[in-house]
Amino acid sequence: MTVLPTPWYRRPGLLPWAWAAALCLLYATVAVRRHLLMRTTGYDLGIFEQAVRAYADLRAPVVPLRGEGFNLLGDHFHPLLAALAPLYRLWPSPLTLLVAQSALLALSAVPLVRWAARVLGRRAAHAVAAGYGLSWGIASAAAFDFHEVTLAVPLLAWSVEALGRQRWRAAACWAAPLLLVKEDLGLTLAAVGGYIAYKGPRRLGLAAVAAGVLGSLLEFKVLLPALATTGGYAHGSNLAPAHGSLLATLAHAPLDVLRPELKATTLILVFAPSALLALRSPLALLTLPTLGWRMASENGFHWGTAFHYSAILMPVVFAGLLDVLGRETDRRTVRAALATVLAVTAVLLPSFPLAQLAQRATWHTTRHLEAARALLDRIPDGATVAASNRLAPQLTSRCTVVLFPTFPVGGRLYEYRRKDLPPPTAEWIIHDAQAPEAWPYQPGHWPYPLDQQRAELKAARKHGYEVVAARDGVTLLHRSADRSDTPRAPRTS
Template identity: 50%
Template sequence: MLAALLFAGYAALSVSRHRRLQTSGYDLGIFEQAVRAYAWLRAPISPLKGPGFNLLGDHFHPILVTLAPMYRLFPSPITLQVAQAALLSCSAIPVTRLAIRVAGTVPGFVIGAGYGLSWGLQNAAGFDFHEICFAVPLLAFSLESLVRERWRAAVVWAAPLALVKEDMPITVAMIGIYLALHGRRRLGAAVTAAALAVVLLVIMVIIPALNPGGHFSYLSYAAGASQDPVTRLLTPSVKLHTLLLVLAPSALLALRSPIMIMALPTLAWRFWSNNPDHWRTNNHYSAVLMPVVFVAFVDGLARLRSRRPHLARPVTVAAATSCAMVTATLAPGLPLWDLTSVAWRPDPTATAARDVLRQIPDGAVVAADNWLAPQLTNRTTVYLFPQERAQGVRPEWIVTFAQPKAFPDPNLQAARLADLPAEGYTLVRQDDGVLLFRRTAGS
C-alpha cells in the first residue's frame, strides 16, 4: 500500500510539473529522444545534444531500452515520468519489508514512509527523468538481500546496475567487497573484478567510441585538483551539509552498518567533481544514496538491538520517531509539498504555450527553448534554441519565450531572437510571451 501511495504522489508531481512547463529539454527531452529512437529500433540519437549525437556516447545507460515497448504504445514524455514514479516507489517495498522485519510493524512502516518521502527520492521525482531511477530499486532489493544474507540474490539484483550508468559498477564492486568481508570471498572477488572490468571497458572503450569527440566528456569534472585530496573532498561546506542531510534520517545509526560502504563511490565522485551542482542536495544526484542509508539505518538498528536487547524497544521507538521528525521537518521544502496547492493551480502561460505549439505539425524540424522542448519531442525532431545555428541546423520552426530564460545562455538567446528576421524567420504566432517563428520559403 505504501508503494502505491508513493507512486500516486510521484506520478502526480511529475505530470503536474510537465503540464506547467517545469520540465526541460535537458533532461526529459533528451531521454525521450533516446527512448523514442529505441522504440522504433534505432540508435539512441538525441538532436537536443547535437546533430547525430548518440546518447550512449554521453552516459552509458542501455537499460533505457526496456522502456521502448511501453513508449511504443504510449509515445509521450509522461510515459517516462510514470515509469520513473513506478521504479522509485517500488524501491520502498524491500526497505519497508526489512524495517518491519527488524523493528516491528508500526516503527517499520514509519521508517519505510520516511524512506519513500526522503528528500533524495522526492528531488529525483521532481526533476524531469533520469536513468538513475532504475538503480534505486535494484540497489534497494540487492541491499535487503545482503542484510538477510541472501548472497546470490544480492548479486542478481546488483548485476543490472552495470547497464544503468557508467559509475554504478563501482557500487557493484563495493557489494563484492561486502560479500568478501562476510565470508563469500570467491563470489565477492568475482563480483568486484567483473564490475571494475566493466567500468574500464565502458569509460575507456565504449563511450569514447560513440562520443563525437572520441572521449568520455565527464572526466573533465575531475580536473583542477589544486588542493590536497581531503580538502577537495570536504570543502566547501555545502558538501558537509549534503553529507549531514544524507545521514540525518537515520539519526546516524546508518554509520553502524557496513552497508554504508556502498555510498562511498557516489559521494566520492560527487564531492571530487569540480561541478558545484554535484555537491548539493537538489536534482537527482542523491537518489541512489537513499536506499543505501535507509537499509544501513535498519541494519544499524538491528545491530544495536542485538547488543542491547534490554533497550531494544525504546531504541526502536526513538529511531522511528527521529526518522519521522526529520521527514516532517524537511517536508515543506520538498517537491511533493507542491501537491498541497501549487500543482493544481491553472497556469495561463502553459495553456498559451500548448496552444501555440499545436500550430507546429507532426514530424516537423524545430528549434525550441529548453523549457518548451519536452512538449514537442514526442512528435517532432527538436534541436535546442539558440545553439542550433552554431550546429549547422536550419529548422523550419523556432519556438521560444520573448523573455529569455536562464538556461542555456540568456544573452545568446536574446541576441539570436533579435537576429531571427535577418535569418529568414517570420513571427507567425505570439501568445503570453511565447513566440513561434517559421522560416520563410526560399530563405
C-alpha cells in the first residue's frame, strides 16, 4: 500500500506559523486602517515613533511631544525598543511600528499553538489559536497605536511554553529580556523565577527571582530618576499610599482591589478567555505583578480593559488553560472546555477593536480626511509643527512635532495662555476641530475641550501666526521665520 506524503498545509510544524501569519495580517489591517483614518494619536504612536526615529539616527530617544529635551527612557525604561531602529531606518514611517507590533503580537501565538497541538491535538490547537488570537487583551493592544509592551508579549509566551515543558533554563532565558522592556516587568521575571524554584531547580529559580527584583529596583530607584526630566520616577504618584500610610493602604488592599467595580470586571475578563480554567493552574500566579500594580494604581485608565495593559496577561492566561487541559484525561471535558473558550471569544469579540473591521466607517474615506491630508501635505519636510493629537502621528516621520494646544516644557504640558511661559515656537500649527468617528478610547478632542482649543488657536494668531488654509474644521497656520519677534524652535537633541 502506497503512503501518500502529508500535504504541506497539514504538517504539524507549520500550523502555528500559519496562524501567526493570518493573525499578523488581521492585526495589521486594523492598525493600518486606523492610522489611515487618523484615529491614531500623538499620545502614543507619535511619541514612540519619535523615540525610534532618534534611535535610527543614533541619538538618545528625545521626544519633543513629551517636552523639550525629554528623554523617553526617563518615563519608562525600555531600551529594547532600539531593536526596531534598523527596520525603521529602512522604512521611516509610523506604519513600520504598527506592522512590527502586529507581527510581534501574532508571533506570540506560535509557542502556545505549538503547545496545544502537542498535548491536545490538531483540532484543539485551532481552537486555542482562535481563542488567543482573537482575545480582547491582544485585540486592544493591536488596535491602539504602538507600545513597548508589545516586545514583551512573545518573550513571555515562549517563556511560559518552556515552563510547561519543564525546560527551566530556556524559560528563564526567554523571560530575562523583560527587564529591558519596562521597569515593572522585572517583577514578572521574578514570578517566573518563583515558579521555577517551586517546580524545578531551586537555585536557578532563586537566581531569576533575584535578577528580576534587583533589576526592577535598579530601574525604579537609579536609572529612571537619572534619565527623567523631573529627577524622579514620573509615575510614582500613581502608586502612592491611597490611605495616608503604607500600613493603612495594605489593610484596605483586599477591598481596594475590587473597588470601584470596574476593577472586578477587569479581573473577571482577564481570565474569561480561558473560560476561567486558567485559575486552576499555578501559572496564573504570573499575572499577579501586572494585575497588582494596575489595581493598586491611582490612574483610572489602568483599571479597565482599554489600551494595551492586558496584552502581557494573555499568554499567561492561555498557558494556564493549556496546563489544566493537558492534565485532563477525559476528552469530552477537553472538548467542552474548548467550546466554551470559543463561545466566550465570540461573545466578547463585538465589544473590542477587531470588530471595527466589520464596520462600514472603517473602509470609508470622508471629505474631512481628504481635507486634513491636503493641509498636511502643505507642511514641508523638516519643519517644526504644533499639531492636534490625532494629526501628530501623520507628521512625526518627517517633521519635528509638538502637541497643540499645549506647549511642552520641562517634561510637562503647559497651556499657551499662561503668561509666565514663552509663546509657541513651531513654524506651523495644524489643528483639527472635528472629533473622530467611532473613537473607542479617549475623548476625540483630548487633551482639552474644544472651546479651549479654539481659544488657544485664536491666541496663537496674536503671536504672529497667519491662517494659510482652513477646510472642513482643519486649520493650518504658519509663522514666518524672518519675523524679529519669533523665538527659535526648541532643539530636539
